[in-house]
Every structure is written in C-alpha cells, then in structure tokens.
Amino acid sequence: QVQLRESGGESAQIGGSLRLSCVISEYIRSQYCMAWFRQTPGRARQGVASMDSDGDNYYGDFVEGRFVVSQDKTKNTLYLEINNLKPEDSGVYYCATGDIVQVITTEAPVGQGTQVTVSS
Numbered sequence: 001q002v003q004l005r006e007s008g009g010e011s012a013q014i015g016g017s018l019r020l021s022c023v024i025s026e027y028i029r030s031q032y033c034m035a036w037f038r039q040t041p042g043r044a045r046q047g048v049a050s051m052d053s054d055g056d057n058y059y060g061d062f063v064e065g066r067f068v069v070s071q072d073k074t075k076n077t078l079y080l081e082i083n084n085l086k087p088e089d090s091g092v093y094y095c096a097t098g099d100i101v102q103v104i105t106t107e108a109p110v111g112q113g114t115q116v117t118v119s120s
Contacts, residue, residue: 002026002109004095009114012085020080020114022095033103036069036080037110040091045106048093049080052100085118092116 003025012018020036028034035050049069050058057069068081078095092115098108 002028002097004097004109004111006093006095006111006114009093009116011117011119014085014087014118014120016085016118017081017083018085018116020082020093020095020116022078022080022111024076024078024095024097028097032097033100033108034069034071034078035096035098035103035108036067036078037094037096037106037108038091039094039113040088045094047103047106050103051078082116087118087120090116090118 005023006020008018008020033050033052036048038046038048046060048060049067051069051071059067066083070079082089092113094110094113096108096110102108
C-alpha cells in the first residue's frame with residue numbers, strides 16, 4: 001500500500017510563500033495521478049492541484065496562478081508551492097494518489113496532512 005507523508009505546513013504571513021512536500025513510499029502506477037487536496041473547517045475537501053501520468057498539471061479554479069505543483073522523481077517527492085499567501089489558504093493540505101476519478105472526486109487515498117495557517 002502506498003504511504004504518503006506530507007510536511008512543510010506552518011504558520012505564515014499574508015503575502016508570503018510556502019512549499020509543501022510529500023514523500024511517496026512506493027512506486028506509483030503509471031496511470032495514476034498525484035494531487036494535493038485541501039480541507040478547511042465547514043467546507044468539503046477541495047482539489048487544489050494535480051499532476052497526471054503524462055506530467056500535465058491541473059489546478060482548482062480558486063488557485064489564481066498562485067500555486068505550483070511539481071515533482072522530483074529521484075526523491076519520490078511531490079511538491080506544492082503556494083505564493084502570495086492569503087488567509088483563505090489556511091487549512092490542512094493532503095497529498096493524494098489515485099486514478100483520475102479518485103482525484104477529481106477527491107476520494108483518492110491521502111496522507112496525514114500538514115497544517116497551513118495564514119495570518120497577518
């Protein structure tokens with residue numbers, strides 16, 4: 001079973017930047033996607049960004065060009081860079097991997113999450 005371990009979440013100031021990391025413990029099936037989800041209190045889990053098996057990236061509508069998803073295959077690590085942080089970026093960020101349906105529905109298996117808190 002694939003294990004996902006997120007890190008990099010912390011308290012940050014408005015306008016700053018953060019880079020979240022996710023180490024993936026096992027080989028990801030060639031047809032699988034990798035993704036970042038976000039969970040905030042009172043809201044359903046949101047898909048933030050994803051990367052398909054061809055290396056193409058997709059982002060949620062609210063991203064506004066401030067998020068960048070990338071990977072380092074040599075380190076089995078997926079990254080999410082968040083720039084120009086806003087208070088509404090606060091939440092628990094989860095790394096996920098699964099097929100395209102699982103990613104679109106945010107039902108893909110996730111790690112334990114990493115907390116991001118943005119304030120002035």
